[in-house]
Amino acid sequence: MDNAIEVRDLVVVRGRxxxxxxxxxxxxxxxxxxxxxxxxxxxxxxxxxxxxVQKVRSGRVDVLGSPAGSPALRARVGYLTxxxxxxxxxxxxxxxxxxxxLYPGITSADADQAIRDVGLGQxxxxxxxxxxxxxxxxxxxxxxxxxxxxxxxxxxxxxGQDPVLRDELWQRFHALAAAxxxxxxxSHVMDEAxxxxxxxxxxxxxxxxDDTPTAVRADAGTDDLEDAFLRLIRREEATV
Amino acid sequence: xxxxILLRTTGRVLSQxxxxxxxxxxxxxxxxxxxTLIYYLFDKQPGIFDKVGIxxxxxxxxxxxxxxxxIAMLRERTTGTLERLLTTPLHKLDxxxxxxxxxxxxxxxxASVGAGLAYWAFGLHTAGNAALVIVIAVADxxxxxxxxxxxxxxxxxxxxxxxxxxxxxxxxxFLCGLFAPRDQMADWLHALSTIFPLTYAVQGLQEVGAxxxxxxxxxxxLGIVAGAAVLALALSAATLRRRTD
Numbered sequence: 001m002d003n004a005i006e007v008r009d010l011v012v013v014r015g016r017x018x019x020x021x022x023x024x025x026x027x028x029x030x031x032x033x034x035x036x037x038x039x040x041x042x043x044x045x046x047x048x049x050x051x052x053v054q055k056v057r058s059g060r061v062d063v064l065g066s067p068a069g070s071p072a073l074r075a076r077v078g079y080l081t082x083x084x085x086x087x088x089x090x091x092x093x094x095x096x097x098x099x100x101x102l103y104p105g106i107t108s109a110d111a112d113q114a115i116r117d118v119g120l121g122q123x124x125x126x127x128x129x130x131x132x133x134x135x136x137x138x139x140x141x142x143x144x145x146x147x148x149x150x151x152x153x154x155x156x157x158x159x160g161q162d163p164v165l166r167d168e169l170w171q172r173f174h175a176l177a178a179a180x181x182x183x184x185x186x187s188h189v190m191d192e193a194x195x196x197x198x199x200x201x202x203x204x205x206x207x208x209x210d211d212t213p214t215a216v217r218a219d220a221g222t223d224d225l226e227d228a229f230l231r232l233i234r235r236e237e238a239t240v
Numbered sequence: 241x242x243x244x245i246l247l248r249t250t251g252r253v254l255s256q257x258x259x260x261x262x263x264x265x266x267x268x269x270x271x272x273x274x275x276t277l278i279y280y281l282f283d284k285q286p287g288i289f290d291k292v293g294i295x296x297x298x299x300x301x302x303x304x305x306x307x308x309x310x311i312a313m314l315r316e317r318t319t320g321t322l323e324r325l326l327t328t329p330l331h332k333l334d335x336x337x338x339x340x341x342x343x344x345x346x347x348x349x350x351a352s353v354g355a356g357l358a359y360w361a362f363g364l365h366t367a368g369n370a371a372l373v374i375v376i377a378v379a380d381x382x383x384x385x386x387x388x389x390x391x392x393x394x395x396x397x398x399x400x401x402x403x404x405x406x407x408x409x410x411x412x413x414f415l416c417g418l419f420a421p422r423d424q425m426a427d428w429l430h431a432l433s434t435i436f437p438l439t440y441a442v443q444g445l446q447e448v449g450a451x452x453x454x455x456x457x458x459x460x461x462l463g464i465v466a467g468a469a470v471l472a473l474a475l476s477a478a479t480l481r482r483r484t485d
Contacts, residue, residue: 054484
């Protein structure tokens, strides 16, 4: 299977507002796909649809060969929400071990490994409520990694992290992809776009670029991705 | 459902309580303070505490469990942990029964300590066995918990959640026979009291108070309370939606 995710004509309405206007894209397996775009562009909604927690108006999303949100996918998909979703009144280790226990074949040792992988080894026995903001999000990331899913959907995993840690996290994402995991990572920081194998640029609920970073640069005629995106947005607006 | 996930969820809720000693202390001690207050309130009226005390041992866990469960579940919703849990292999009932067992354990401790104080320190006299009082009190606490889980779905903030307590718990407490015998109420209130599950918990406790051996009515009342708790848990499961807007 070449594509881990197939999205076809996806329309999502939240409240009275149409948030995604018929999106079609595919995500290659075993690669890091970056979902980029300004805040409010629909990145989170698209990720929620992929994980299967978003009500959709029309269109379809297939994940690892099954419709998104199928019970069979629950042990195979890991989701990191944008706001950290871990128990503040438990320690990092208690959180990771609890989420580990929900997946078949995952042990406490795997939980401890996930904590080290996000650089929280020293803080493992600290209550989450006493962590800094960056540590708090990494505790949440550890709980998404712990189930060793085939697909990881990470909503802004590197926000608020210091540059060294950010670099380490990106190395980890690529190591996971090299081992066969498919990753979808959202970001609104363009300097992270260059680290992805593939880019999907979303703006106002539409996809305006969907290619490798190299191809996006070539298409826009500039080496700077931030500039490339600006040019693509202007070109799109000129055609409307 | 999975026994492993259920037990680990129960363990997780108990760990959260272990880290929150003040809440546990309040849950255990608050009913003692209130029972003491009630005991001295009827200081010059012998025999009244036997009637009122036994009811309160069942009513306090109901109210307290309703309150802490609705807040606990609201937190699961607002911090996003619920949404995350529902993307994992966890079954909704693993979560609900996990809360049920963990808070049930807490309620058992609470009811036992409360009953202990009433019997030994205040000389509470019941014709029936004290263990039955505790069993009914725990069933009552589980009912409060199940209603708390259900009603928390309709609250989007803690301000709203705490106000469901007077809305859901107070009418049941007023009409359960604690303040006035049910047959002396206006007919429509009497009718209303027959559909409130707390009424049956109180009636069951009164049966234990009045009869040396468990009566058929007491077992029926206990069954109704347990049935209402299961019904409320099933309704709560329906409020946990995997897909939302």
